[in-house]
Amino acid sequence: MSVVSNALSDLLAQKGVLLADGATGTSLFAMGLEAGEAPELWNESKPENITRLHQDFVDAGADIILTNSFGGTRHRLKLHQAEDRVFALNKRAAEIARAVADRAPRKVITAGSVGPTGELLVPLGALSYEDAVSAFIEQIEGLKAGGAEVAWIETMSSPEEIRAAAEAASKVGLPFVYTGSFDTAGKTMMGLHPKDIHAVAGDIGDGPVAVGANCGVGASDILSSLLDMTAANPDATVVVKGNCGIPEFRGSDIHYSGTPPLMADYARLAVDAGARIIGGCCGTSCAHLAAMRVALDNHEKGERPTLDVIVEKIGPLRNKTANEGAPQRERGGRRRA
Numbered sequence: 001m002s003v004v005s006n007a008l009s010d011l012l013a014q015k016g017v018l019l020a021d022g023a024t025g026t027s028l029f030a031m032g033l034e035a036g037e038a039p040e041l042w043n044e045s046k047p048e049n050i051t052r053l054h055q056d057f058v059d060a061g062a063d064i065i066l067t068n069s070f071g072g073t074r075h076r077l078k079l080h081q082a083e084d085r086v087f088a089l090n091k092r093a094a095e096i097a098r099a100v101a102d103r104a105p106r107k108v109i110t111a112g113s114v115g116p117t118g119e120l121l122v123p124l125g126a127l128s129y130e131d132a133v134s135a136f137i138e139q140i141e142g143l144k145a146g147g148a149e150v151a152w153i154e155t156m157s158s159p160e161e162i163r164a165a166a167e168a169a170s171k172v173g174l175p176f177v178y179t180g181s182f183d184t185a186g187k188t189m190m191g192l193h194p195k196d197i198h199a200v201a202g203d204i205g206d207g208p209v210a211v212g213a214n215c216g217v218g219a220s221d222i223l224s225s226l227l228d229m230t231a232a233n234p235d236a237t238v239v240v241k242g243n244c245g246i247p248e249f250r251g252s253d254i255h256y257s258g259t260p261p262l263m264a265d266y267a268r269l270a271v272d273a274g275a276r277i278i279g280g281c282c283g284t285s286c287a288h289l290a291a292m293r294v295a296l297d298n299h300e301k302g303e304r305p306t307l308d309v310i311v312e313k314i315g316p317l318r319n320k321t322a323n324e325g326a327p328q329r330e331r332g333g334r335r336r337a
Contacts, residue, residue: 004206006175007149008109011063012209012237017271019296020064020241020279021057022289024113026256028053028068038080040072043092050093054100058108060286061293064277065101065108066152069093069143070115073135075127087142094146111152112143112174114165121160129164136168144174153178154241155215157188159200170205177277179214179239182225186319194225195232212239215281218246219258219266220314223273224307230274237276242266244283246318256283257315260291265313267292272302 012018028039031049042050054065072090074083082089094112101108117135119127140151151169153176156162162178169176180188180197187193192200197211213225222242229238245258258266263280270278278296280288311317 004175006209007107008064008111008175008177008209011107011109012276014107015063016276017296018063018109018277019061019267019289019293020111020239020277021054021062021066022060022280022284022286023244023282024053024066024068024070026283027056027285038071038077038082039068040070040077040089040093041080041082043068043089043096047092047096050096051100054097056286057289058100058104060289062279062289063106063108064111064279065097066111066113066154067093067097067143067146067148068113069139070113070154071118072114072139072142073117074138075117075119075135076115086138087145090139090142091146094143094148098147109150110148111150111177112140112146112148114139114143114151114153114169115155116157116161121158121164129160132161132164133168133171136165137171140165140168140172140174144172148174150174150209151176155179155181157181157190157192159190159192159196163201163204166201166204166208175206175209176201177210177212177239178208179212179241181215182213182221183216183319186221186225194228197229198233198236210237210239210277212241212275212277214239214241214279215243217318218243218315219262220310220317221319223266223269223305223310223314224317226270226273226275227305227307234274238274239277239279240270240275241277241279241281243281244285244288245315247283254283258283258288260288262314263288264291264295267295268299268302269305269310269313271296271299272305274304
């Protein structure tokens with residue numbers, strides 16, 4: 001884990017626990033983004049909407065805001081005939097977020113969001129490791145030029161793709177954070193176990209400022225992953241950015257079950273389980289984030305929760321554990337982290 005001074009590690013040292021922002025996609029859909037439309041194009045066509053997104057999260061209490069650049073590699077942007085605009089779109093994403101952060105009455109970190117390419121790496125697919133590094137360099141150079149202070153590598157499934165993005169960040173000269181999405185029987189789709197997240201790119205550059213989990217299938221499940229991650233390395237700086245409850249279709253709309261009080265409970269449990277950076281992913285609105293801010297500001301770290309405590313407070317786990325084949329709802333004899 002990185003101990004080199006940078007804006008994120010300095011703020012962590014100052015505040016102890018940081019609040020990351022909430023959902024980008026959910027918020028932009030609420031502003032009129034159409035299904036299949038690239039959010040990154042709004043950095044140029046509707047910058048005022050992206051500014052409002054960041055400002056609302058800062059007003060709700062976020063210490064870290066993520067740029068609107070999740071799908072900002074050439075591989076994602078080529079689906080929208082924008083693969084030749086990688087640098088410009090990512091630079092603009094960072095400029096918009098950084099302008100909001102710089103106006104804030106407190107220090108707010110601008111984190112450059114780097115999502116997966118959507119391609120499978122060799123030998124499962126056609127994308128070579130070297131080409132993945134090159135694509136991430138292209139994106140992260142734009143983010144750095146626009147003022148991003150850290151590369152925030154998120155929602156990853158493949159350890160090799162995490163390494164490629166981390167290597168790119170190191171080559172560009174940005175500190176990096178990486179998070180996996182443990183949405184397949186408690187592991188990532190490519191089989192990465194939460195306890196193994198620390199070693200994925202720990203040897204690259206100065207190492208990560210933080211590692212962790214985001215997205216997944218619900219708040220209870222990501223807290224289960226958190227127990228695995230903090231048990232494996234109690235000294236690591238760990239991130240959780242969980243979905244706001246469970247997604248449910250209501251007609252053609254997706255609704256997330258998490259209420260602000262539930263997400264406040266999630267934030268308190270995350271602190272007790274050892275997380276140092278806590279935020280929300282899909283479905284997490286400014287109202288949810290504001291409740292999490294109050295919870296963090298008024299919470300004194302307590303006893304490390306068990307899975308039973310998590311289920312009691314947050315609701316049943318929707319997935320299988322990473323350690324066992326039985327569904328999590330059948331929790332008899334479950335291991336305690």
